[in-house]
Amino acid sequence: MDQEKTWKEIPWGGLILDAGNAQEYHTGDWRTERPVHIMENCKHCMYCWICCPDSAVIVKDKKMVGVDFDFCKGCGICMKVCPFDAIKMVVEGEEGD
Amino acid sequence: MARSMAMAGNIAAAYSTKQINPHVVAAYPITPQTTMMEKFSEYVANGEVDTELICVESEHSAMSACVGAAAAGGRVITSTAANGLALMFEIVYIAASNRLPIIMCVMNRALSAPINIHGDHSDSMGCRDSGWIQIYNENAQEVYDTMFMGVRIGEHKDVRLPVMVNLDGFITSHKIEKVDTLEDAEVRKFIGEYEPFYPLLDIENPVTYGPLDLTDYYFEHKRQQVEAMEKALPVVKKISKEYSNYTGRNYDILESYHLDDADCAIVTMSSTAGTTKFVVDKMRSEGKKVGMLKVRLFRPFPVEEIRECLSGLKSVAVLDRSASFGGFGGPLFNEIRNAMYDVDGKPSIVNYIFGLGGRDISAVQIEGVYDRLMTAQAKMPGDVHYIGVRGD
Ligand code: SF4
Ligand code: SF4
Numbered sequence: 001m002d003q004e005k006t007w008k009e010i011p012w013g014g015l016i017l018d019a020g021n022a023q024e025y026h027t028g029d030w031r032t033e034r035p036v037h038i039m040e041n042c043k044h045c046m047y048c049w050i051c052c053p054d055s056a057v058i059v060k061d062k063k064m065v066g067v068d069f070d071f072c073k074g075c076g077i078c079m080k081v082c083p084f085d086a087i088k089m090v091v092e093g094e095e096g097d
Numbered sequence: 098m099a100r101s102m103a104m105a106g107n108i109a110a111a112y113s114t115k116q117i118n119p120h121v122v123a124a125y126p127i128t129p130q131t132t133m134m135e136k137f138s139e140y141v142a143n144g145e146v147d148t149e150l151i152c153v154e155s156e157h158s159a160m161s162a163c164v165g166a167a168a169a170g171g172r173v174i175t176s177t178a179a180n181g182l183a184l185m186f187e188i189v190y191i192a193a194s195n196r197l198p199i200i201m202c203v204m205n206r207a208l209s210a211p212i213n214i215h216g217d218h219s220d221s222m223g224c225r226d227s228g229w230i231q232i233y234n235e236n237a238q239e240v241y242d243t244m245f246m247g248v249r250i251g252e253h254k255d256v257r258l259p260v261m262v263n264l265d266g267f268i269t270s271h272k273i274e275k276v277d278t279l280e281d282a283e284v285r286k287f288i289g290e291y292e293p294f295y296p297l298l299d300i301e302n303p304v305t306y307g308p309l310d311l312t313d314y315y316f317e318h319k320r321q322q323v324e325a326m327e328k329a330l331p332v333v334k335k336i337s338k339e340y341s342n343y344t345g346r347n348y349d350i351l352e353s354y355h356l357d358d359a360d361c362a363i364v365t366m367s368s369t370a371g372t373t374k375f376v377v378d379k380m381r382s383e384g385k386k387v388g389m390l391k392v393r394l395f396r397p398f399p400v401e402e403i404r405e406c407l408s409g410l411k412s413v414a415v416l417d418r419s420a421s422f423g424g425f426g427g428p429l430f431n432e433i434r435n436a437m438y439d440v441d442g443k444p445s446i447v448n449y450i451f452g453l454g455g456r457d458i459s460a461v462q463i464e465g466v467y468d469r470l471m472t473a474q475a476k477m478p479g480d481v482h483y484i485g486v487r488g489d
Contacts, residue, residue: 007317007321010314012257012325013306013321014194014315015304015305016304016305017295017302
């Protein structure tokens with residue numbers, strides 16, 4: 001977001017007029033823990049993809065292939081909902097397995 | 098043809114709401130507002146309006162529903178009083194901050210505790226910094242007319258702010274008076290079609306209301322609200338004039354009564370202005386140079402216009418129907434004396450607090466204030482006085 005705009009140049013009330021501009025805001029900046037995908041356990045059930053509040057689960061050819069760390073905020077919901085222990089959370093900066 | 102009708106202030110508010118035919122009304126009953134919503138519910142039940150009436154479980158919900166409906170793109174009206182307004186407080190600010198031109202009638206009533214259902218201005222004065230335009234009305238006719246002006250003012254493209262239409266609880270809300278009305282078609286012509294700005298229901302142009310706004314932009318959005326209030330002042334004047342021409346009933350942001358050659362004056366608001374006019378007439382017939390200034394528009398506060406009206410007077414008493422505990426006099430006094438501070442040869446200005454909890458103020462008491470103003474040589478001793486409280 002352009003930080004230089006004056007009160008004369010912005011929509012009133014803090015209204016956001018451009019749809020989908022959440023894409024410009026990298027919620028991944030906040031992350032303190034990081035999901036690690038354990039591919040051999042994954043059944044590609046897409047449950048994590050449905051539940052992720054930031055649409056950060058990457059799916060290719062109907063397969064869960066990883067996490068978009070620009071947007072993953074590390075909430076751990078994917079780990080919590082995964083029925084197959086295919087996601088674990090590790091503290092940011094520490095190694096996953 | 099326009100008709101004269103006998104109506105209490107609340108019925109005038111309900112009848113004008115019916116003629117406005119808003120998309121949504123959301124309200125919760127509270128004395129002395131209740132009879133307005135009872136009457137309006139009747140119109141809804143009879144199919145006389147197209148309005149979606151939302152009966153909510155509290156005033157907090159009432160204002161929340163109004164905010165949602167207005168953001169969706171509707172013309173929205175509500176009403177409340179006293180503790181109901183206090184319960185709404187959080188959302189009252191949100192309505193103004195989101196720039197939603199909601200109309201709210203407030204039947205001014207004392208705040209608890211102890212519980213009191215009668216008229217004073219402590220409720221709306223608590224909201225004076227909320228970003229709502231505030232207009233205080235003397236009688237049922239003013240209430241009726243101000244509703245239509247309020248719609249135009251709030252919805253004006255330079256303004257887009259909610260408007261509080263204030264009337265004195267019971268004194269005006271329940272007293273039956275003659276009200277000259279407009280035809281529905283005349284009302285429709287004056288208020289025009291509603292033009293929503295950034296409606297949520299416009300799915301082709303999606304918008305987000307109420308996002309997080311921290312140290313980087315919140316201040317700028319508040320600065321915009323200050324500007325909107327500044328722009329509201331000429332708009333209120335212009336629309337009052339337009340309405341006066343339309344109906345032949347004169348409206349302005351202030352009403353001065355025998356001020357031109359007066360030595361001393363009382364400044365007050367709402368129904369007390371009527372009593373004060375009666376006293377001015379009596380004292381004028383005795384050759385006494387007294388006058389009155391009625392403040393209709395309290396937010397935005399018309400500083401320049403107040404200066405014009407009060408310069409040249411010797412002494413002024415500001416009558417406040419609410420107390421500001423720990424403050425330097427009542428809210429109206431604060432504004433008036435502050436506005437006059439830089440005026441050369443300004444009058445001496447004192448404050449009288451009166452009428453809390455609906456305590457009557459009599460013509461004799463008002464005459465007593467004028468007598469004291471006239472006998473005080475230069476400046477009356479003391480700043481803040483009380484009318485009608487036992488023990489002074
Ligand atoms: S919920 Fe678990 S098993 Fe299902 S796709 Fe996500 S990681 Fe794979
Ligand atoms: S940790 Fe939260 S944000 Fe990150 S992928 Fe999992 S559900 Fe999405």
